[in-house]
Amino acid sequence: AQSVTQLGSHVSVSEGALVLLRCNYSSSVPPYLFWYVQYPNQGLQLLLKYTSAATLVKGINGFEAEFKKSETSFHLTKPSAHMSDAAEYFCAVSGSGGYNKLIFGAGTRLAVHP
Amino acid sequence: EPEVTQTPSHQVTQMGQEVILRCVPISNHLYFYWYRQILGQKVEFLVSFYNNEISEKSEIFDDQFSVERPDGSNFTLKIRSTKLEDSAMYFCASLGDPSTDTQYFGPGTRLTVL
Numbered sequence: 001a002q003s004v005t006q007l008g009s010h011v012s013v014s015e016g017a018l019v020l021l022r023c024n025y026s027s028s029v030p031p032y033l034f035w036y037v038q039y040p041n042q043g044l045q046l047l048l049k050y051t052s053a054a055t056l057v058k059g060i061n062g063f064e065a066e067f068k069k070s071e072t073s074f075h076l077t078k079p080s081a082h083m084s085d086a087a088e089y090f091c092a093v094s095g096s097g098g099y100n101k102l103i104f105g106a107g108t109r110l111a112v113h114p
Numbered sequence: 115e116p117e118v119t120q121t122p123s124h125q126v127t128q129m130g131q132e133v134i135l136r137c138v139p140i141s142n143h144l145y146f147y148w149y150r151q152i153l154g155q156k157v158e159f160l161v162s163f164y165n166n167e168i169s170e171k172s173e174i175f176d177d178q179f180s181v182e183r184p185d186g187s188n189f190t191l192k193i194r195s196t197k198l199e200d201s202a203m204y205f206c207a208s209l210g211d212p213s214t215d216t217q218y219f220g221p222g223t224r225l226t227v228l
Contacts, residue, residue, distance in 0.1 A: 042221055043205060043219040043222050044157070044219040046217075051215045099164065099169075101170060102149070102157075103159065104149075104157040105156060106155070107156060107157075
């Protein structure tokens, strides 16, 4: 069985500060891992994905995530937060093969203040 | 850029009524999915569909739910007799080449059951 735990339902940072959103996963098969972002009243947009290639994955809008098998983690970071980064972020896992269902974490709402 | 579209954006219905949520996946995509997100909760997988049949369904997807691809473009989710607890945001997603591993999500339909 697969599961995802996102630590911190709400994270607040100052504009220009480091963003760190935590994600830990559990998977009995080599996982594929994803971060999606949801802006208010919009759908889910893919930020980045890990599919067993490079462990450091770069995504859109300056975000990146590092797959650490020993820690079963896939934390999302951005060096400098922007006001436009305020949104809800979801970590998700699937079994190998993109056609498999996504199992989502509970989400982390990121607030960015001036 | 191609995108997944969903209609309506908001559906209000009375308990016990049938609803059909519609999705137009990205053309030439072959794998289709429905997910739902109850307010304040995580995004949950409902069903996946490939080659005109269900490939996987969750425990949520009981006999009250059905999916159909009635023509070459639409993908629908039907709830036969809605319950209060069916109130949620319903997301459609599609995937083309499994090697890309990326499910593209629509903007969602907010279903409110009164």
